[in-house]
Amino acid sequence: MNYAGLVEEILKKYKEELGISDEVRVKIKKYKTRSAFINLKTKTIFINENLLELGEEVVKYLIVHELIHLKLNNRYHSAEFNRILYTYISPEKASEIRGLIANKLMTIMQTSKTKIPEPRPKSTGESAFNTTPSGKLSGA
Numbered sequence: 208m209n210y211a212g213l214v215e216e217i218l219k220k221y222k223e224e225l226g227i228s229d230e231v232r233v234k235i236k237k238y239k240t241r242s243a244f245i246n247l248k249t250k251t252i253f254i255n256e257n258l259l260e261l262g263e264e265v266v267k268y269l270i271v272h273e274l275i276h277l278k279l280n281n282r283y284h285s286a287e288f289n290r291i292l293y294t295y296i297s298p299e300k301a302s303e304i305r306g307l308i309a310n311k312l313m314t315i316m317q318t319s320k321t322k323i324p325e326p327r328p329k330s331t332g333e334s335a336f337n338t339t340p341s342g343k344l345s346g347a
């Protein structure tokens with residue numbers, strides 16, 4: 208399925224519905240724990256690629272949700288936020304979709320747990336060199 212086309216279509220439609228004239232970009236990436244979020248400064252929506260396969264209604268929910276954050280220019284899920292959201296997606300549907308998303312994210316986390324965790328790319332080498340006296344040996 209052409210997700211990029213679907214995303215663009217939904218984005219265009221709901222930007223119009225919400226009266227948003229700014230240029231909004233959407234980036235699709237794989238995340239383990241996040242569903243979607245928006246950078247209000249760059250007006251860029253990030254969507255978890257793993258959730259696209261849940262179907263058009265989920266994609267619509269994610270995009271509409273983030274567009275409302277942009278419209279209100281904050282990240283709060285206020286009464287006003289929900290009022291707008293529920294004009295496009297009923298509360299029942301929204302709660303069903305949140306359930307689907309939560310299940311999917313849970314599955315992703317469980318699947319990734321079975322793998323051997325990669326060593327964290329912390330700057331351990333650098334800090335060890337700076338803090339341990341033995342680090343000086345290589346230079347001396």
Ligand SMILES: [Zn+2]
Binds near residue numbers: 276
């Ligand atoms: Zn939100």
